[in-house]
Amino acid sequence: MTEYEDGEARGTLLVIDGHSLAFRAFFALPVExxxxxQGKPTNAVWGFASMLSQVINAERxxxxxxxxxxxxxxxxxxxxxxxxxxxxxAPQDLLxxxxxxxxxxxxxxxxxxxxxxxxxxxxxxxxxxxxxxARYRTLVLSGDRDAFQLVDDWVTxxxxxxxxxxxxxxxxxxxxxxxxxxxxxxxxLAALRGETADNIPGVPGVGDGYAxxxxxxxxxxxxxxxxxxxxxxxxxxxxxxxxDQVRLNRKVNALVRDxxxxxxxxxxxxxxxxxxxxxxxFDELEFGARTKNxxxxxFNNEETAKTQAAQPQQDENIVLPNGQRAHDVKELRDWASAxxxxxxxxxxxxxxxxxxxxxxxxxxxxxxxxEAIEHSWVLNACGNAKPGRVSTSSVTLLCAGEALVLQxxxxxxxxxxLGGIIDAHASxxxxxxxxxxxxxxxxxGLALPYPLFDTELAGYLAQPDFHAESLEQAASHxxxxxxxxxxxxxxxxxxxxxxxxVDSDPDAGKLKHAAIIAALARFLAxxxxxxEQFGLLQTxxxxxxxxxxxxxxxxAKVDTQRLKDMRDGxxxxxxxxxxxxxxxxxxxxxxxxxxQLSEVLFEDMGLKPTKRTKKGAYxxxxxxxxxxxxxxxxxxxxxxxxxxxxRHRETNKLKQIVGTLIETINPxxxxxxxxxEQTVAATGRLSSADPNLQNIPNRNAVGRExxxxxxxxxxxxxxxxxxxxxxxxxxxxxLSGDEALIEAFRSGVDFHRYVASLVHQVPVDQITxxxxxxxxxxxxxxxxGLSSYxxxxxxxxxxxxxxxxxxxxxxxxxxxxxxxxxxxxEARRRGYTETMFGRRRYFPALHSTNRSAxxxxxxxxxxxxIQGSAADIMKVAMIRASRALQEAGLxxxxxxxxxxxxxxxxxxxxxxxxxxxxxxxxxxxxxxDVPLDVSTGIGADWQLAAH
DNA sequence: AGGGCGACGTA
DNA sequence: CGTACGTCGCCCTC
Numbered sequence: 001m002t003e004y005e006d007g008e009a010r011g012t013l014l015v016i017d018g019h020s021l022a023f024r025a026f027f028a029l030p031v032e033x034x035x036x037x038q039g040k041p042t043n044a045v046w047g048f049a050s051m052l053s054q055v056i057n058a059e060r061x062x063x064x065x066x067x068x069x070x071x072x073x074x075x076x077x078x079x080x081x082x083x084x085x086x087x088x089x090a091p092q093d094l095l096x097x098x099x100x101x102x103x104x105x106x107x108x109x110x111x112x113x114x115x116x117x118x119x120x121x122x123x124x125x126x127x128x129x130x131x132x133x134a135r136y137r138t139l140v141l142s143g144d145r146d147a148f149q150l151v152d153d154w155v156t157x158x159x160x161x162x163x164x165x166x167x168x169x170x171x172x173x174x175x176x177x178x179x180x181x182x183x184x185x186x187x188x189l190a191a192l193r194g195e196t197a198d199n200i201p202g203v204p205g206v207g208d209g210y211a212x213x214x215x216x217x218x219x220x221x222x223x224x225x226x227x228x229x230x231x232x233x234x235x236x237x238x239x240x241x242x243x244d245q246v247r248l249n250r251k252v253n254a255l256v257r258d259x260x261x262x263x264x265x266x267x268x269x270x271x272x273x274x275x276x277x278x279x280x281x282f283d284e285l286e287f288g289a290r291t292k293n294x295x296x297x298x299f300n301n302e303e304t305a306k307t308q309a310a311q312p313q314q315d316e317n318i319v320l321p322n323g324q325r326a327h328d329v330k331e332l333r334d335w336a337s338a339x340x341x342x343x344x345x346x347x348x349x350x351x352x353x354x355x356x357x358x359x360x361x362x363x364x365x366x367x368x369x370x371e372a373i374e375h376s377w378v379l380n381a382c383g384n385a386k387p388g389r390v391s392t393s394s395v396t397l398l399c400a401g402e403a404l405v406l407q408x409x410x411x412x413x414x415x416x417x418l419g420g421i422i423d424a425h426a427s428x429x430x431x432x433x434x435x436x437x438x439x440x441x442x443x444x445g446l447a448l449p450y451p452l453f454d455t456e457l458a459g460y461l462a463q464p465d466f467h468a469e470s471l472e473q474a475a476s477h478x479x480x481x482x483x484x485x486x487x488x489x490x491x492x493x494x495x496x497x498x499x500x501x502v503d504s505d506p507d508a509g510k511l512k513h514a515a516i517i518a519a520l521a522r523f524l525a526x527x528x529x530x531x532e533q534f535g536l537l538q539t540x541x542x543x544x545x546x547x548x549x550x551x552x553x554x555x556a557k558v559d560t561q562r563l564k565d566m567r568d569g570x571x572x573x574x575x576x577x578x579x580x581x582x583x584x585x586x587x588x589x590x591x592x593x594x595x596q597l598s599e600v601l602f603e604d605m606g607l608k609p610t611k612r613t614k615k616g617a618y619x620x621x622x623x624x625x626x627x628x629x630x631x632x633x634x635x636x637x638x639x640x641x642x643x644x645x646x647r648h649r650e651t652n653k654l655k656q657i658v659g660t661l662i663e664t665i666n667p668x669x670x671x672x673x674x675x676x677e678q679t680v681a682a683t684g685r686l687s688s689a690d691p692n693l694q695n696i697p698n699r700n701a702v703g704r705e706x707x708x709x710x711x712x713x714x715x716x717x718x719x720x721x722x723x724x725x726x727x728x729x730x731x732x733x734x735l736s737g738d739e740a741l742i743e744a745f746r747s748g749v750d751f752h753r754y755v756a757s758l759v760h761q762v763p764v765d766q767i768t769x770x771x772x773x774x775x776x777x778x779x780x781x782x783x784x785g786l787s788s789y790x791x792x793x794x795x796x797x798x799x800x801x802x803x804x805x806x807x808x809x810x811x812x813x814x815x816x817x818x819x820x821x822x823x824x825x826e827a828r829r830r831g832y833t834e835t836m837f838g839r840r841r842y843f844p845a846l847h848s849t850n851r852s853a854x855x856x857x858x859x860x861x862x863x864x865x866i867q868g869s870a871a872d873i874m875k876v877a878m879i880r881a882s883r884a885l886q887e888a889g890l891x892x893x894x895x896x897x898x899x900x901x902x903x904x905x906x907x908x909x910x911x912x913x914x915x916x917x918x919x920x921x922x923x924x925x926x927x928x929d930v931p932l933d934v935s936t937g938i939g940a941d942w943q944l945a946a947h
Numbered sequence: 948a949g950g951g952c953g954a955c956g957t958a
Numbered sequence: 959c960g961t962a963c964g965t966c967g968c969c970c971t972c
Contacts, residue, residue, distance in 0.1 A: 028948050034972060046972065047948070054948095164948055288972060593968055594953055613953065621954060653955065656966060681962060685958085692964045695957035703956080728958090784960035793959085855959085863961040867958090871962095899958040899962090952969085958962080 009154075013131040013265055014061035015124050017142035018068040018112060022048055022101055024143060024164060026094040042285045044097040045104060049291065051164055053298040058167070059139055059158075063131075063268040066105060066112040067123035068098070074119050076252045103281055108299050109272035111263070118259050121146060125255030127265075128155050134265045141167070146190065146253050148175050151183035153506040171506060173393035173407060177383055180212040188221035191249035192239075200249055203242045205235055221250055273300050318479070318519050321403040323511045329417045332406065336421045339402045341375045343424045362876065365838050367535040372452055373525040376428045378517045379451070381440035382510055383408070385433075386690075387552035388666040388673035390443040396507075398514035405507045410444060419446045430521045432456050432471055432513075435545040435552075435678060442553065450542050455520040457541045460679035461533040462524055464841050467680055475516045478523050531840055540837065541678065544875045547882040547894065548676045548686070554905070555671030556693065556895050557713030559941075563662050566706065570655035577648035584641035591648050594620045601628065605638045622649065654703055657696070661706075664691045671713065676897070683864050684839045684871040686897060694898045696942075710903075710942035716892075717908040718938050721945040722918045723901035725933040726751060727870045728783050734928040735836070735865065736819030740812060745930035752776040758812045759805070778809050782820065783866045785859030820862050827861040835868035836926065837876075873925045873932075874900065881921035890914060903942060911938055 025047025034043035056064070105112045113123050124140055124147060131138030132154035140147050141158040148170060151157050157170040168174065175183045192211035194202020202211075214231070218224040225247070228240050239246075273296065282292050326332040377399035383392035395406045395418065406418065422429065426449035431437045433456040434448070441448045459466070459474055468474035505511070528534045582588050585604070589596045594613075597620045601607045609618035610627050618624075625646055632638040664672055677687040688694040696710075697703025712718055724730075729751070733741040744754045749764060756775035757764040774795055781791055792802035810817040827833045828847070832840045841864045845857035874897065881902065882894055892914045896903035902922070906914050915936050922934045937947030 025948085029971085033970075036972090042972075050948075286972065291972070590968080592954090592966090595969075615952070617953085619953080649955085653966090657956070660965070677963090680964095683962060685962060687963050688957095689964060692957080695955090695964070697956060699957085781960060784962095786960045789959050791960090852959090859960065860962090867962065870958095901958085948971100950970090952967105954966085954968105956963100956965085 008135075009137040010135045011063060011137070012059065012061040013063040013065070013127070013134075013136040013138045013268065014055065014059055015127045015131065015138065015140045016052070016055070016064070016066045017120050017124055017140075017144060017147070018066040018101070019120050020143040021051055021066075021141070022094065022098060023090070024160065025051060026091070026097070028164070031093060036284075036286045040285075041093045041097060042100070042287070044094055045100045045285060046287065046291065048101050049104060049295050053295055054165055055141055055158070055167070056298050058165075061139065063136065063265055064110055064270045065127055065263075065268045066110060067120040067127065068102070068112055068114040069120045070114040070116050070118075072116060074117055074122075076119065079248060079252055100281070100285065104278070107274050107277035107281055108270065108295070109274065110270045110299075111268050113261055113263070115259055115261065118256060122256035122259050123261065125150060125257040126259040126261060129257040130261075130265050131155070136265055145195075146187065146255060148179075148183055148186040149253075149255060150257075151175050151186075169509075171509075173382070177391045177393040177408070179208055181215050185215050185220065187250060187253045188215050188224075190253050191221060191246050192224075194249065195253075200252070201242075201245060202249065203235070203238045203246060205238050210235055221246070271299060275300075318475075318512070318515050319401060320508065321398055321401045321511050321515055323403040323405060323505060323507050325405045325407065325507070326414075329413050332404070332414060332417050332421070335402075335404045336397070336425075339399045339404075340377055340397070340421070340425050341399065341428050343427060363539050363837050364535040365532045367538060368529045369453060369534045369537075370525045370529050372428065373430070373521050376430045376452055376518075376521060377425065378430045378514045378521070379422060379437070380432060380510070380514050380517055381437055381444070382513070383440050383443070385436040385439040386673075387439060387675060388555060388669070388671070390439045392440040392443045394510060395444070396510045396514045398511070398518060403507075403511050403514055405510055408444065415445055418444075422446070423449055426451060428452055430455065430517060432474075432517045432520070434542055435549045435676075438546065438549040439553065442549075450538075450546075453521050453525065454537065454542060454545070455517050455524055456679055457537055457545070458524040458528050458533075459520070461537055461541065461839070462527045462531060464682045464684070464839075471513055471516055474520060479516075479519055532838060533840065536837060536839055540872065540875050540879075543879045545678060547878050548678060550882070550893065551895055551897070552673055552675060554893050554895050555666065555669065555673035556710055556903075557669075557671050557716075557905070558661065558665060559709045559711050560662065560665055560670060562709045563658055563665075563706075566709065567655055567658040567662060570651045570658060573651040574648055574655055577644045577651060581641055581644035581648060584637050584644065591645060592652070597645070600641070601638075605635070605641070607632065607638055622646070625649070650702070654697065654706070657703075658706060660691050661709075669713075674896075681871075682841055684835060684841075684868040684875075685899060686871070693896055698946075704943055704946075707943040707946070708941045711940065712905050715907065716905045718906045718911055718940055719942055719945040720892075720904040720906050720911060720915050720918065720936060720938045721901060721942065721947070722904070722915070722922055722934050722936045723898075724870075724874070724922060725935055727873065727900050727932070728866050729779055730928060730930045730932060731836070731866050731869045731873075732783060732816060732819070733930050735869070736813075736815045737929070738813050738815035738819070741816060742930050752779065755779060755812075759808050774805060775809070778805055782809075782816065783863055785820075785862045823862045823865055824858050827864075833861050833864040833868075835865050835872050837869065837872040839868050839872060841868065870900065874902075874922075877922040877925040878902065880925065881918045884917045884921055885914070888913065888917060890917075894918075903945070906938070 022044050026044040029043035029047045031041045031043050034046050035041045102112055115123055121144060124142060128138050128140050128150045138155045139158055140150055140155060143160055147157045151170055151172055158167040159170050160167055172183055175186065179186060179189055181189050189208065189211040192203050192206050193208055194200050214224050215221065218227055225243060228243060231239060326335055377397065379397055381392050381395045384390060392408050394408055397404045410418065429451040430453045431451045434451060434454045438448050459468060459478060466477060468477055528537065578591055581591060585600050589600050598618045601620065602609050602618055607628055610624045611619050613619045625642055629639065629642040629646060632642060661672060666673055672691065674688045674693045675690050677689055680687045697706055730745055733745055740758060744751055747754055752772050752775055753764055753767050756767045756771045759775055760771055777795055778791060788803040788806050789799055792799040823833060827843050832842045834840050843857050843861045845853050846861060848854040878894065878897060885892060890910050890913065891907040892910045893905050894902055895905045902918060904914055904918060915938065919934045919936055923932050935947050937945045939945035
């Protein structure tokens with residue numbers, strides 16, 4: 001199906017599996033919330049309309065058809081009686097809505113097709129075939145994986161993810177990346193594996209992996225069956241025992257592609273909405289004006305069509321490159337020598353100063369990149385970069401409007417040639433997301449040198465408060481503002497809005513991405529120069545990306561069984577607490593519903609609420625419950641209920657945390673591979689996601705136990721944990737230059753006790769526990785802009801006392817107050833704050849007329865240099881520690897960073913050396929006026945490594 | 948399904 | 959009426 005000459009597509013045809021969409025809508029939306037006053041369910045209709053609108057808005061097809069199954073069996077049922085046994089049991093409530101959906105489609109002027117004796121899938125197969133033969137870019141929306149067999153350069157399957165709107169564009173690369181077979185071989189694979197959803201058994205014990213391996217080896221299912229006797233082991237036996245089933249599966253899952261539908265693609269236009277009909281239907285279903293307008297906006301009419309056509313052109317400054325593919329080393333080399341700029345020798349980026357430099361001298365703030373960007377080129381690999389399950393589908397190179405695409409898998413020669421070219425031209429290389437690219441290239445077996453520029457990191461450094469979720473989002477944020485400044489409009493403009501391919505080129509998406517990266521680089525390089533952030537990019541962020549990529553790839557080994565036991569234990573405790581709470585409440589309230597809880601507490605039990613949430617409801621947070629609990633000593637019922645509720649809150653939260661961890665364990669290596677987000681936190685900190693390993697409980701013994709499930713993996717012996725003591729306070733002492741505070745750190749006495757003795761003017765050994773606690777809270781609160789009101793609340797003292805403490809504190813540490821005030825006033829004057837390393841954060845809200853917004857900005861501006869400097873210091877430490885481990889030839893690896901803590905997985909015999917080396921890297925990351933103390937610990941698990 | 952919100956875990 | 963995050967579950971949508 002791929003033997004087409006080059007040429008423009010005539011348009012886009014969208015083919016939809018109507019039943020699968022209706023099913024999805026029906027089960028996604030609760031009937032209770034979507035029915036008419038008489039109780040007639042409308043959830044499937046509403047959901048269908050909503051999802052259909054979404055797809056149309058995202059893909060903007062000009063032709064559309066929707067396929068439905070029809071009652072009565074097909075040839076498949078005759079062959080396989082249990083066929084779709086699970087699906088045919090559609091609830092009556094859903095079946096009743098199908099005619100309504102079809103009425104809606106009629107009103108919308110959308111063609112729907114059903115054909116007795118055939119399934120919707122066959123109609124889809126036929127329409128897809130018709131679409132590509134008529135030279136339409138054809139999109140098939142289907143939740144049925146059998147549709148993957150239709151995929152080729154002209155046909156893309158839109159496969160809904162967990163959230164419907166995450167439609168995966170299944171192109172030949174994507175299918176290959178996921179299943180390691182070509183789309184045409186997919187039915188062979190599916191026949192071996194079976195399809196639980198459709199009640200079709202495959203070969204027991206054979207999943208996608210084995211099926212792909214066999215098909216890869218023999219070329220096809222047919223060939224495999226011929227050689228079935230050659231396959232050894234249990235899997236081979238299972239295969240031979242199920243040959244009939246597999247053959248049958250293969251017959252059944254082949255889509256018919258030549259049903260006589262009596263229409264042509266040209267007939268499948270849409271957009272002639274019969275508004276009266278639609279009104280009547282929606283009134284009957286009691287849909288509101290908002291729904292109607294949304295649907296009308298999508299389907300009607302010339303007016304909206306015009307604005308859509310006009311809009312994207314306006315803010316375009318991206319030209320689609322000339323793309324070609326390389327299939328062998330020669331093509332690659334020829335393209336590279338013709339198009340890539342001559343390699344320039346450039347000192348390696350990421351060289352951190354060694355030894356005892358001044359705090360910030362490691363960063364060259366005068367480094368500039370605008371000029372180099374003029375001669376740069378873009379490298380961008382596509383695929384799945386999730387640590388632990390990385391797969392790479394293609395690599396794109398782009399320079400000056402000329403692009404080259406390489407399809408994975410690359411054979412060894414091609415891979416090595418690519419690696420050589422990248423290394424030689426690294427000095428001019430631009431990427432978007434170096435860490436992600438490192439993952440993708442490592443899956444190809446290539447190490448990626450430091451690039452000249454990273455548009456994702458650059459965007460973050462230029463505007464740390466803006467976080468782009470995607471390349472497209474970054475592009476529309478950074479680029480459309482300056483629409484008319486760059487290139488003149490030419491043909492081959494790209495539509496930023498739609499994610500889809502442009503016209504006929506199956507590589508258009510990749511070319512577009514590369515072109516966007518090039519444009520972003522051109523836009524961001526001067527910005528970065530202007531705000532002096534390029535040095536930070538080169539010296540800090542890019543090297544940190546490399547460290548983080550290794551940490552993510554390594555992952556953290558966990559004791560799965562132990563986690564499961566913990567989850568069960570917490571679950572049992574939570575259940576027990578729930579039982580007790582229910583007894584006191586006299587009804588089965590959902591303890592996880594603040595709404596239901598406040599009914600019980602404040603209505604049934606008549607308790608007096610404490611505070612409100614920002615939306616006005618009475619809060620049921622831990623603080624409030626604690627207060628109510630104390631107050632209710634004479635109310636047995638309330639006291640009993642609250643006690644149980646508090647226990648439930650705690651154990652249920654722990655159950656939930658452990659459950660989330662278990663779900664993210666990678667089955668292949670029993671490890672948890674988090675993703676460290678480097679461009680999310682506006683202060684310069686990292687964050688951890690999917691799962692978040694930076695918020696594993698640590699404050700009380702029960703929760704802390706979870707840390708004991710984090711253990712060294714095979715070949716490792718222990719975990720070493722190193723953390724900074726009071727970094728933020730030390731930074732505050734250093735930056736403020738307050739002699740008293742500096743002396744407090746140099747004295748070597750217990751810091752908080754020492755500070756308390758100064759504040760209260762009492763000898764160190766006479767400080768009470770309360771005094772120490774209060775002063776400690778004050779110290780930490782300072783860096784957050786804590787008010788005396790807040791301090792009072794936290795310490796449960798009256799505001800007068802809190803204010804007095806604050807006054808005493810500041811009279812002792814006057815320069816600290818001056819420093820904090822200067823942070824804010826400087827930010828107000830310059831518009832931004834700066835960390836010790838020159839990282840900036842902008843605070844426009846400091847000039848807001850809205851008082852609470854302004855004050856919030858003041859607190860954030862006061863905190864940013866402190867939190868941000870701490871983050872920078874840790875980044876330097878990570879780079880140094882990682883390098884030191886490597887240079888010492890050690891096999892131990894950093895696996896986690898929790899803001900001020902590093903966790904290292906240690907190989908037998910290296911513990912001593914690793915500890916000293918990491919400690920040294922952390923302590924000497926910068927030189928401050930106070931010592932940077934690091935405390936370390938070692939143990940057989942994370943909890944035991946604590947100190 | 949998808950968005951908002953409350954609640955709560957960490958530094 | 960303390961900064962910076964991520965995740966879960968509930969609730970609403972008509």
